[in-house]
Amino acid sequence: MFRQVADRVFRILTSEADGRVCKDLPEEAxxxxxxxxxxxxxxxxxxxxxxxxxxxxxxxxxxxxxxxxxxxxxxxxxxxxxxxxxxxxxxxxxxxxxxxxxxxxxxxxxxxxxxxxxxxxxxxxxxxxxxxxxxxxxxxxxxxxxxxxxxxxxxxxxxxxxxxxxxxxxxxxxxxxxxxxxxxxxxxxxxxxxxxxxxxxxxxxxxxxxxxxxxxxxxxxxxxxxxxxGGGNPFKIALKHTSYLFTDRQLVLFILTRGLLTATALAPPFMVALGAGASGNGFAGLGWLVLASSFAGLSSSYVWGRLADHSSRKVLLLAGLLGGVALIATSLCAFYEVLGTAWLLPVLLYTLMVAYQGVRLGRSTHLVDMADVEKRAAYTALSNTVIGVLLLMGGGFGLLANTYGELTVILVFSLMCFASMAGAFFLHEVQDD
The missing domain is CATH 1.20.1250.20 (MFS general substrate transporter like domains)
Incomplete structure (x- = not known):
């Protein structure tokens, strides 16, 4: 029964008249x-x-x-x-x-x-x-x-x-x-x-x-x-090729830009906390926030992907600008005590999550296109190692929020996004290389 249904679904989704024609699978698979x-x-x-x-x-x-x-x-x-x-x-x-x-x-x-x-x-x-x-x-x-x-x-x-x-x-x-x-x-x-x-x-x-x-x-x-x-241990690959961090200026600029743009991923929980305090009703806007986040992915991923194929550098630059604008606007709304307006935080979160989608697609496309076949594994391992450590350190923003409040943290994140634009500006147009 499942096999018959699977055949039908497979043909519908793939537009294949015959599901048994394969390019790179053995006969049984x-x-x-x-x-x-x-x-x-x-x-x-x-x-x-x-x-x-x-x-x-x-x-x-x-x-x-x-x-x-x-x-x-x-x-x-x-x-x-x-x-x-x-x-x-x-x-x-x-x-x-x-x-x-x-x-x-x-x-x-x-x-x-x-x-x-x-x-x-x-x-x-x-x-x-x-x-x-x-x-x-x-x-x-x-x-x-x-x-x-x-x-x-x-x-x-x-x-x-x-x-x-x-x-x-x-x-x-x-x-x-x-x-x-x-x-x-x-x-x-x-x-x-x-x-x-x-x-x-x-x-x-x-x-x-x-x-x-x-x-x-x-x-x-x-x-x-x-x-x-096996494909080798990525940590050993990263250690073996740490010299690239001292010799390849473009790799360092890319990691710096990607590191600053982690603000687009780290900021939403602090926006949520600010919104909860401003509205006085902790759950009032949760559904709209989840909806805004989901719709951001649906509405922007394809566009960012197409743009990244032409210039991943410009995608990172635009994503940094958009993220910075969304976060500075959140700070201003919180400062003037209007963030409790029902529709405002979902709109701001939608804007930030559109920027986040741009970061994800821009960085992955840029890394693949900037490295040749021989360096790609080393660049990926180095980048992931550094960013992973930076993300762990990002837990310190919670301590900062405990001491100075979420508004201060959001301001810092906005500055990180704007600063990332400088790094992105000096990246090469790798799609033209």
Whole structure:
């Protein structure tokens, strides 16, 4: 039954009359491609929806703000999530690349993420204040490490189970459908039909269920045994090529620009905290904020991607400008005490998240295009190592907020965005090289 449905869905999504024609898959993998394709799509829909249900930038920061967690913990959400998903890859990628079957590692990583989400939901029911903050941060750190395992394994499994002319369709379809589900969730929160704290807690439990289902589904993929040679340990690669940080001015400028632009990722929890204080109702705008964030990705990613193919340098420059404008506007609205206006914070967050999408697409495109084949692995490892450390240090912004308030932190982030424009200005037009 599933095979028949999978064949039909595969033909609809890929516009293929025959799902058994492959360019770079062996015969057995090609024969099972429609089933594997649908399992990939379903698994990604589940995990990407789960990501939206626990979004640390918005959902977890709202929960911790409303339940009285200190600003220091709220400020650690994004650094722990981002660095936790990035830095472990430097040490685990070599081992994971040596596994002949990597679907099991991905599935276990998904199960662990589900367990962490369930534990967060229970913590929200039983705890508050500093204790809740500490538990959420610890669980988020474990979830991020599990996510890093999935990230390392996924592309290899995809490459062995779905033909190269269909991979973008699988991930793109899943991303669009997941975004639609998250938007529905955001609208439900915004409607006020259900108690919002209850709804968000249920969302955490649903995320746990989705990750568990995705892990079980991924476990059943038909994956051929692959190379066990491994791709090398990225941390050792980074150490081996540290000399590039002293000899390659363009690489240093790129890392500096990317480091300053982390402000676009770090700022949302502090915007949430400012908005909660300004409105006097901790959950009033959560649904609109989640909606604004989701819609920013849907409406801007394609445009940024097209622009990055022409000039990734200008994308980074524009993203820095847009992020700086959004954050300085947030500071001014907070200073003049108008941030509590119902529509204002969602509009500001939408603008910032559009900038964030530009940063993501601009930096990835620029790094790939600036490095030749021989240097690409070294540049990626060096960049990820430095940025991972900077993100961990970003937890210090929570301490700054505890001492001087969220408004001060937002001002600092706006300055970082504007300063990134100087670095981006001096980057080469690598698409013209």
């Amino acid at each position: 090609c024969r099972r491609q429609p089933e594997n394709f649908c399992k990939h799509v379903l698994s990604l829909i589940l995990t990407k929806t789960a990501d939206g249900l626990i979004d640390p930038k918005l959902v977890l920061s709202w929960l911790m703000t409303v339940l009285g967690a200190p600003a220091a913990y709220i400020g650690m959400l994004v650094p722990v999530r981002e660095a936790g998903a990035l830095l472990p890859q430097l040490f685990t990628a070599g081992y994971l690349d040596s596994l002949p079957l990597r679907k099991y590692a991905w599935a276990i990583g998904s199960f662990i993420q589900g367990a962490c989400a369930a534990a967060m939901g229970l913590a929200v029911l039983w705890m508050e204040g500093e204790a809740l903050g500490a538990v959420i941060i610890a669980l988020l750190a474990l979830l991020a490490v599990a996510r890093s395992v999935c990230s390392v394994c996924y592309k290899d499994v995809l490459g062995k189970t779905v033909d190269k002319s269909k991979r973008g369709t699988a991930t793109g379809a899943a991303s669009s459908l997941a975004a639609g589900l998250v938007i529905c969730y955001a609208l439900l929160i915004a409607s006020g039909w259900v108690d919002r704290l209850t709804l968000v807690t249920v969302g955490l439990m649903l995320a746990a269920l989705f990750w568990s289902l995705a892990g079980g589904l991924f476990w059943t993929l038909t994956e051929a045994r692959g190379s066990t040679a």
